[in-house]
Amino acid sequence: MAVTDEAIMKIKDMIVSGDLGPGDRLPREADLAERLGLSRNSLREAVKALSLIHVLDVRQGDGTYVTSLEPSLLMGAMEFVVDLHRDDTVLQFVEVRRILEPAATAMAATRMSEADIADLREHLRTLDAAPSVDDLVATDLEFHRKIAHGSGNPVIGSLLDSLSAPTQWARVWRGLTQTNAVERTMAEHRAIVDAIEARQPDVAQSWSTIHIAGIELWLREALS
Known part of the structure; x- marks a missing residue:
């Protein structure tokens, strides 16, 4: 050593x-x-x-x-490493999202406050009104951030924040090239929020898995 x-x-x-x-x-x-x-x-x-x-x-x-050793502070170095990956390794980051994000969504269904759920529901309306794919992706990132932090686990929240950067260009690319990508995304978002609001963690987790897996499947096909 x-x-x-x-x-x-x-x-x-x-x-x-x-x-x-x-x-x-x-x-x-x-x-x-x-x-x-x-x-x-x-x-x-x-x-x-x-x-x-x-x-x-x-x-x-x-x-x-x-330092305070807060997860959000310590994840800064990870975000730097993640930002350097712009090739097909982005698929690996999506795979990690598929593992972590559904679990965070299930936790959010039991831990998010009523006020935070109402804020999430309102954010869906912002997504509906996004005038362009770029705007939609920006508001989509915030939507997922709200759910991740709604899990009540700051480590998961920080990890998912750090994984958002390398998948952002893929989201824009998908929105521009895949037929009905925006409509499908919005429908899945609504299903996720409905499940969180109904306090159904299993359903919320399932819809989140479907949502992320759809992105992963499209990306695999696009990269091949």
């Missing part, structure tokens, strides 16, 4: 074990290096790497702190 990787693992272990928690300030560099049996140079490289993925926050003139 490279010395920088070892340093990263040792800092991670301190956080996992509870020696360092969200918002805690790291000990002085010299003290921490001695405590962990590391050179100061490898410790600096580890701190730099962990700050890039938002685990640590380096404040000039103040010190280095553990």
